[in-house]
Structure formats: structure tokens, C-alpha cells
Amino acid sequence: MFCVYILYSKAxxxxxxxxxEDVQKRLLEHIYRKNLGASDWQLMYSESYISRKEAVNRExxxxxxxxxxxxxxxxxxxxx
Numbered sequence: 001m002f003c004v005y006i007l008y009s010k011a012x013x014x015x016x017x018x019x020x021e022d023v024q025k026r027l028l029e030h031i032y033r034k035n036l037g038a039s040d041w042q043l044m045y046s047e048s049y050i051s052r053k054e055a056v057n058r059e060x061x062x063x064x065x066x067x068x069x070x071x072x073x074x075x076x077x078x079x080x
Contacts, residue, residue, distance in 0.1 A: 002055035006045040009038035
């Protein structure tokens with residue numbers, strides 16, 4: 001399974017969208033490497049897909065929106 005995810009850092013007040021095969025491992029990499037300018041990243045949202053191609057397509061779709069309000073809409077309306 002592949003995952004599209006949205007992270008949030010309160011320290012820099014930014015969202016990050018990505019895709020990976022192992023979302024927990026990827027989250028830890030972002031936190032420990034501080035490769036996105038912060039170390040307080042939190043997983044706010046994720047969607048699962050069977051193939052990497054589907055995940056990449058969805059990641060691209062989300063990024064094309066270029067609106068913080070869209071990311072916050074996804075987060076607020078996620079199904080647990």
C-alpha cells in the first residue's frame with residue numbers, strides 16, 4: 001500500500017504534502033532530519049492507495065489546488 005499524507009509544523013506554520021510506502025517511517029525522517037525546516041511535524045491526514053502511480057496522481061492533484069483552505073478542508077473532513 002502507498003500513502004498520500006499531509007504533515008503540519010506549528011513552529012513554521014506550514015503544511016507539507018507527500019507520498020510514501022511507509023508513512024510512519026517517512027514522518028520520523030522529516031522530524032529527525034529537519035529536512036523541511038522544522039522538527040515538530042505531525043501527521044494530519046493520509047489516504048491509502050494500491051499503487052504508487054495512484055498515490056503520485058493524488059499527491060499531484062492535492063498540490064495543484066495550491067490552497068491552504070483545501071488542505072484544512074481535507075483534514076477537518078477526514079474519516080477516522
